[in-house]
Amino acid sequence: MTGAFPSPYGGQLPVLRIGDVLLVTLQGDLHDGTAEQLQEDVSEAAADSRVKGVVIDLSGVEIVDSFLGRVLSDIAAKTRLLAAETVVAGMRPAVAITLVELGLTLPGLRTALSSDEAIRLLGEVSISPRHERTRQESP
Amino acid sequence: MPEQVAAGHQETPAQEVGDFLRRRREQIAQRWADAALFRTVFTVSREEAVEAGRAVVEALAAVAAAERVEEQEADGFSVVREQLARMAASRSRAGSTNSQISVEVDALRMPVVDLLIAELEGRPAEDVRDCTTALTVLMGTLRLVVLETLLSAGQELINRQHLQLLEVATPVIKLWEGIVAVPLIGTLDSARSQVVMETLLDSIVEQHARFAILDITGVPTVDSLVAQHLMKTVAAARLMGAECIVSGIRPAIAQTIVHLGIDLGTVKTQASLADALGYALRKQGAHIVPQDPHHAGSR
Numbered sequence: 001m002t003g004a005f006p007s008p009y010g011g012q013l014p015v016l017r018i019g020d021v022l023l024v025t026l027q028g029d030l031h032d033g034t035a036e037q038l039q040e041d042v043s044e045a046a047a048d049s050r051v052k053g054v055v056i057d058l059s060g061v062e063i064v065d066s067f068l069g070r071v072l073s074d075i076a077a078k079t080r081l082l083a084a085e086t087v088v089a090g091m092r093p094a095v096a097i098t099l100v101e102l103g104l105t106l107p108g109l110r111t112a113l114s115s116d117e118a119i120r121l122l123g124e125v126s127i128s129p130r131h132e133r134t135r136q137e138s139p
Numbered sequence: 140m141p142e143q144v145a146a147g148h149q150e151t152p153a154q155e156v157g158d159f160l161r162r163r164r165e166q167i168a169q170r171w172a173d174a175a176l177f178r179t180v181f182t183v184s185r186e187e188a189v190e191a192g193r194a195v196v197e198a199l200a201a202v203a204a205a206e207r208v209e210e211q212e213a214d215g216f217s218v219v220r221e222q223l224a225r226m227a228a229s230r231s232r233a234g235s236t237n238s239q240i241s242v243e244v245d246a247l248r249m250p251v252v253d254l255l256i257a258e259l260e261g262r263p264a265e266d267v268r269d270c271t272t273a274l275t276v277l278m279g280t281l282r283l284v285v286l287e288t289l290l291s292a293g294q295e296l297i298n299r300q301h302l303q304l305l306e307v308a309t310p311v312i313k314l315w316e317g318i319v320a321v322p323l324i325g326t327l328d329s330a331r332s333q334v335v336m337e338t339l340l341d342s343i344v345e346q347h348a349r350f351a352i353l354d355i356t357g358v359p360t361v362d363s364l365v366a367q368h369l370m371k372t373v374a375a376a377r378l379m380g381a382e383c384i385v386s387g388i389r390p391a392i393a394q395t396i397v398h399l400g401i402d403l404g405t406v407k408t409q410a411s412l413a414d415a416l417g418y419a420l421r422k423q424g425a426h427i428v429p430q431d432p433h434h435a436g437s438r
């Protein structure tokens with residue numbers, strides 16, 4: 001799928017648009033330069049196409065450092081300014097433990113088990129916020 | 140014959156003891172079969188006890204012949220080490236303490252020494268003393284070897300049980316589609332908390348669970364370290380896209396947490412496991428309706 005795009009190590013990651021959601025899939029090791037480039041790409045794409053959500057799929061990432069943690073929360077903060085919500089999906093247990101041990105609990109970030117779930121989550125948020133509230137009120 | 144005696148005098152006491160043990164193997168084994176240690180271990184037949192005794196004498200003879208009577212690591216012992224371990228284990232299963240077993244092993248010494256003294260009758264007193272000393276040292280080493288196998292068996296048992304405890308103590312239960320729970324029982328230390336965290340996070344991925352419940356009803360005390368571990372687990376589960384609920388905090392523990400000034404504000408808590416399950420089900424969109432026959436009929 002990524003064959004049509006330049007190699008990730010060329011400094012760019014594919015940012016796919018699916019409906020009104022942007023999907024970014026991270027694989028393997030991520031260079032700091034790539035991560036920074038990603039930040040710009042995502043915020044530009046979000047501004048251009050006026051999407052309502054950004055899904056960052058981390059299921060292919062096995063090692064993270066504090067820099068990537070910060071990049072993730074930066075992306076979330078930027079897209080929020082552009083009225084889009086960022087959801088991090090499919091984080092592995094080892095990665096989650098590492099981030100927590102580093103003290104990066106990423107409080108402002110939404111998370112989901114998989115990309116599929118993340119897209120559904122984004123759909124729920126904007127289409128039927130009312131449903132969720134009524135559900136909570138009447139047990 | 141005189142040549143043989145002359146050759147015998149050339150031998151060191153240890154080698155002489157080795158020769159003696161080999162020569163009198165059968166006799167010693169017979170006597171040992173009546174000793175408490177062999178009699179109680181090999182209850183089925185006397186023949187078996189004699190057989191085992193023969194093997195031990197053989198090993199002792201080899202150790203003595205190699206002049207290594209003081210060394211527990213002597214090659215001769217490795218042959219019978221397993222057998223000795225089995226015997227010692229059987230005794231300790233029967234309820235004997237280590238020192239009782241040690242006394243039983245020591246009881247094997249006298250029959251052999253008696254035989255040796257009888258054998259050396261007529262020899263110079265100096266020779267008799269040297270040989271007896273060598274034999275006594277050898278039997279002391281045997282005793283040490285037995286005790287060592289006992290202790291290492293105990294240590295192995297402890298290690299194995301420790302591992303088992305870690306595995307057994309942290310079952311992850313699937314309560315519902317997309318809901319997993321870990322009922323924690325007993326004192327939490329950091330090693331256990333780590334295992335809990337890892338197994339819970341792994342099962343979140345495996346079961347594709349959106350809700351994870353940490354039930355601490357069975358945890359007697361919570362200190363700041365444990366609380367920190369709980370919070371880490373909750374944070375990691377959240378990063379993976381699951382919501383983690385802590386349930387079953389008992390009043391005493393709640394008081395401790397407040398006293399310690401730990402802020403569990405970011406953690407979703409519920410009174411009991413049932414409440415936590417109910418909360419998770421509601422959040423998933425499931426409704427729990429009591430079955431009421433009257434209502435069902437009127438509808």
